[in-house]
Amino acid sequence: MASYSENMEQAISHIKQQTILMQRSLTQKKLMDALKHSSDMLKELRNPDLSPKLYYELYIIIFDSLSILSQYLVENHPTRHHLADLYELVQYTGNILPRLYLMITVGVSFMQTKDCPAEEVLKDMIEMCRGVQHPIRGLFLRYYLSQRTKQSLTSDILLDKKFDVQFVITNFVEMNKLWVRLQHQGPLRERDIRTKERKELQILIGSNLVRLSQILDDSFPLYRDEVLPQILEQVVQCRDVVSQEYLLDVICQVFPDEFHLGTLAQLLDSTLKLNPDVVINKVVLSLIARLNGYLDRQDDPSVVIQNLKQLHLNGSTDTKATSESNVDSAENKADADVTPTNKVDLFFVFWKYLTKITDERPDLPFHEIIPLVHSIMLLSLKWYPTNLSNIEILYKFCWEKYQEFGSTIPEECEQSFKEFFEYPLNTESFYEIITKCDSFQKLLSVQSVALQKDIINSILDKIIETNTKISEKHHLEKLGAICEPVIPVPNDKSKVSKLTVDDELDDELTFLNPEQEKLAKIVHLIYHKNVDQNTELLLICKKWYYKGGKQLRYTYPALITEFWKLIRKLHLKSLKIPARKEKYYAKIKQLFKYVSRCNADLFNICGLSVSDLLFKLNLQTAAIADQLELSEISYDFFSQAFTIFEESISDSKIQFQAIVNMAQVLQKTRSLYNEESYYDTLITRCTLHGSKLLKKTDQCRAVYLCSHLWWATELSLIGEEEGVTQYFFREGKRVLECLQRSLRVADSIMDNVQSCQLMVEILSRCCYYFIHGDESETHVGVKYIAGLVELIQANLKGLQLEESGDTQEYSVPAQNIVIGGDGSYICKVLSSSVCKVSNKIPNVRIPDLIAVPVSYFERTLNYIENQKQVDDRFNAIVT
Incomplete structure (x- = not known):
């Protein structure tokens, strides 16, 4: 019949029962009976069917019970018994496992007395533990020895620290051997199960190294010369992957950082001798994490780095x-x-x-x-x-x-x-x-x-x-x-079919990807105090952006803006140092050539898809050149812009907007006045292109906008002031010609609503010129404005005859219809404070459309009436 219980519940019940009986015997001062009950209780640890987890559960209960016995033994020595005699007595216990547990319990209690030969007892106990070679039983027995001797080894009872260290190392070596042997127990198919069980027991082995670190304290020479070599020798010799990985990790974690700094080479060399299946990265990463953490914790890391020699780096005298x-x-x-x-x-x-x-x-x-x-x-x-x-x-x-x-x-x-x-x-x-x-x-x-x-x-x-x-x-x-x-983005050449013109344009379009956006931003981070070197950097950038093919559309504009910045920077320098003006302006002209080269590359590689972009870049460059009084360069860039307009921009909406942009830039130019043919040629060309737009509404608006090109206004940013500045480019006769031309176009439009709308817009322009100049200068006088008012009134009467008498539920109020910049009607649909805009106006009656120019005309007439109060000239206009 087995001396242990059949299952876990019975074992726990039996241990608790024997514990109660042991306590009762101790209370009655019956020590022998108490030892007998302790021995019976310990027999439960002989069960070979217990898993490590269940065995550990029983071990904890028994440990607490034996602690009660140990306390009693210490308190009653030597009055009721002598622990030396009792230490001899328990060695006659029948079974070896209970015998050794009781022997350790009594022996450790004996070590707490003054007359105990501690070293002899420790040697005896650790030798006797060799009698249990079953992996799990032996592991827990030695773990029990480690736990019981903990206080004695870390106290002042034993003065020889080397002996304490050697005792723990010996116990560690034997425990590791038992732990490794556990891997080879049972059938091969259960190897994974045993590996999992072993990992559940690894804390028992690591506890010895924790104990060593507590004993060593700051004794680095002892650690370097005695402890670490023996530990590493055992780690290498065991040749077990689980053991080697775990023990090296524990070594890195439990010993002080200063110790690792002093034995770094020794520790690293040991990893070269490990089982090839060991993942060395874990060890090195753990070690480096400790060293980095050590540096972070220092008040002055630089001092630590400078004193690495004093920290025994490499751990030997032959380091150098x-x-x-x-x-x-x-x-x-x-x-x-x-x-x-x-x-x-x-x-x-x-x-x-x-x-x-x-x-x-x-x-x-x-x-x-x-x-x-x-x-x-x-x-x-x-x-x-x-x-x-x-x-x-x-x-x-x-x-x-x-x-x-x-x-x-x-x-x-x-x-x-x-x-x-x-x-x-x-x-x-x-x-x-x-x-x-x-x-x-x-x-x-x-x-x-x-x-x-x-x-x-x-x-x-x-x-x-x-x-x-x-x-x-x-x-x-x-x-x-x-x-x-x-930088380069490969083109998709999978399409082999014939392409129409529109398809070719679509094929040229490339979506902006994040990399191109970031590359463009990098250009703005290029900076050097020396303009020549800064230019060289931009040219290098231009060289490797050029490899991007059609992606130039996203990177080159950023490059061009940087050239603009350098141009302005040189201009400011020329103002500060007039003596070097010629030198600076020579560099400025070279920078304009680089801009022109960039524009040419953009067009040659990207083609028609960047026409609008190139048009605007040329306009802006021309404006900068004009501001620097470089009229020839400015004229060249304006000419390039016109060439792009004529040859590459075909969309009517883009054409109209291009004319508006051109007029805006030209109206602000000043240096082109110095060369009479330059400015006059450009503004005439601009107006001519405006008059040839496809849609008559665009023609009308473009021409009356171009009228401002012959009537310059003050630019306060450059110090101009009306009435103070001596010269403004103004030709009132040409202004009137433009207004008359636009009026003729408006009158010729078949859509009467659009025609009236445009006439009202022209009337607003006439009022502007009437306010900002004398009739003798602008040629826009009372007679002309009054005639225009009469013409509009007559046309509006004709429009009102078109109104139908029927009403519809879906009528759109006049105030919710506006005319866009391109002349299209836009309906504002109001819904719970949210304004939605639609270019298509469904179910809109003719009277609703007619109401738009009517409303606009009424506002204009009200304006004229209001002006009569501040300007007597308006009194002559009959509304």
């Missing part, structure tokens, strides 16, 4: 010799100019380790090497943030390894590479890394297109976010090389 002998090793992996200069810095130790592990472990997968290199980068950026040569070494190392592995690199490496590239972007020195580390760009260039775009977007975002100024030529060239994959 070792470092010197390995200089060549590092130089073989990197150029001499990027080899670590400080042969004893942390980076060198990890770099030496990296080269050694890749040499000794050629079978190490590439996806395990990358995280290892990444972790070393983390350490270097934390401890030596200004030493970018370290980062170059790591990127070059990865580049060389990439070449070695070639196409065998698995897809899972992509995420590792992504982290490897992105982490430096979160540091303050990110810009120096991407511009000074040549291997960064080389390694990035061999990645997948998707990953390259991802990283390039992150780089551009970071540069834009931090507003990093690009002022060095080689920096810009490096950035251009990095961004090269996203």
Whole structure:
């Protein structure tokens, strides 16, 4: 019959029952009976069918029960019994497992007395524990020994710290052997189950290392010379993956950071001897995390870095010799100019380790090497943030390894590479890394297109976010090389069918993608105090933007605006230093040539799809040239704008808007006056184009708007003032001709509503000229305005005859209809304070449309009446 219970419930019940009986015997001072009940209780731990989890549950209950016995033994020594005699007595217990538990309980209680030979008792107990070789039973027995001796080993009872340390190490070694042996118990098919059970027990092994760290306190020499070598020897010799991974992680976690700094090389070298299946990355990452955390916790990190020698770096007296002998090793992996200069810095130790592990472990997968290199980068950026040569070494190392592995690199490496590239972007020195580390760009260039775009977007975002100024030529060239994959966008040539003209235009259109937008923003970060060097930087930028093909439509406008800024900057310098004006203006003319070249590239590559953009760029450039009194250059750009208008802009709406833009810019020019033919030629040409627009409504509006080209008004920004400025370009006769021309066009329109609307608009222009000039100058007088009023009234009467008498429910009120800038009717549909605009007016009656010009005309007449109160000249106008 078994001496233990059949199931867990019975075992717990039996333990509790024996505990009660033991306590009762102790109360009655019957020690032998109490020991007997304790022995019966301990037999439950002999059950071979218990899983580690259930065994641990029973162990906790028994531990608490034995604590009661231990307390009693200490309190009654030596009055009722002597613990030395009792220690001998319990060794006669029948079963070995209860015998050893009782022996440890009595022995530890004995050690708390003054006359106890503590070292002898400890040696005896640890030797006797060898009698239990069952993995689970032996583990918990030694764990019990560790827990019971905890207070004794960390107190002043034992003065020899070396003995305490050796005792714990011995117990640790034996426990680890039992823990490893557990993996090989039972059938092979249950290996995964046993691995899971072993991980449930790993805390028992780790508790020994925690105990060691408590005993050692700050005794670094003892740790370096005695403790760590023995622990690492056991870790290496066990050859078990689970054990090696766990124990190295515990070593990194439980011992002080200063200890790791002093034994770094020793600890790293041990990982080279591990089972090949061990994931070394976990160990190195854990160690680096501890070292980085240690630096963060220091008040003055720079002092710690300077005193690495005093922190026993590399942990041996021959550190210097070792470092010197390995200089060549590092130089073989990197150029001499990027080899670590400080042969004893942390980076060198990890770099030496990296080269050694890749040499000794050629079978190490590439996806395990990358995280290892990444972790070393983390350490270097934390401890030596200004030493970018370290980062170059790591990127070059990865580049060389990439070449070695070639196409065998698995897809899972992509995420590792992504982290490897992105982490430096979160540091303050990110810009120096991407511009000074040549291997960064080389390694990035061999990645997948998707990953390259991802990283390039992150780089551009970071540069834009931090507003990093690009002022060095080689920096810009490096950035251009990095961004090269996203500059050109391949055209979709899958369509082979015949294309119409409209299809060709659609095919030329390219949607704006995020990369192009960011590349355009980068241009605005290019800056150098020297204009010549700034120009050179922009030209470099222009060179690699040119590779973008049709994407120029998004990047070149930004480049052109930067040339405009340089032009204005040089102009300001010429005003401050008149003696160098000619030199500055020579550079300004060259910059205008660059702008012209950019415009030409845009048209040659993007074609008709950018006609409107080019038209506006030429207009703005012409305006800048005019402001700098460069009339010839201004005229040239105006001419280019007209050429684009004539040859490339065919849409009627865009044509009308182009004429309006041209008139706005020309009206503000001043230097073109100096050359009579320039200004007169341009404004005549502009008006002529306006009069030839396809739609008559556009013709009418374009011509009366162009009338302002012959009637300049003050520009307060340049100091002009009406009545003070001596000369304004004004030809009233031409103004009147334009108004008459537009009136003839308006009168010829078949749509009477549109015709009347345009006439009212012309009347408003006439009132403007009447107010801002004498009749002798503008030729727009009372007689002309009165005649126009009569004409409009007559036409409106004719319109009212068209009104039908029937009413409709869906009638649109006149105040909800307006006429757009292109002459189309727009209906404002009001619904709960939300105004919706529709270009199509459904179910609108003719009277509703007629009401629009009528309402406009009435407002104009009211204005004239109001003006009579402030200007007597208006009294002559009969309304």
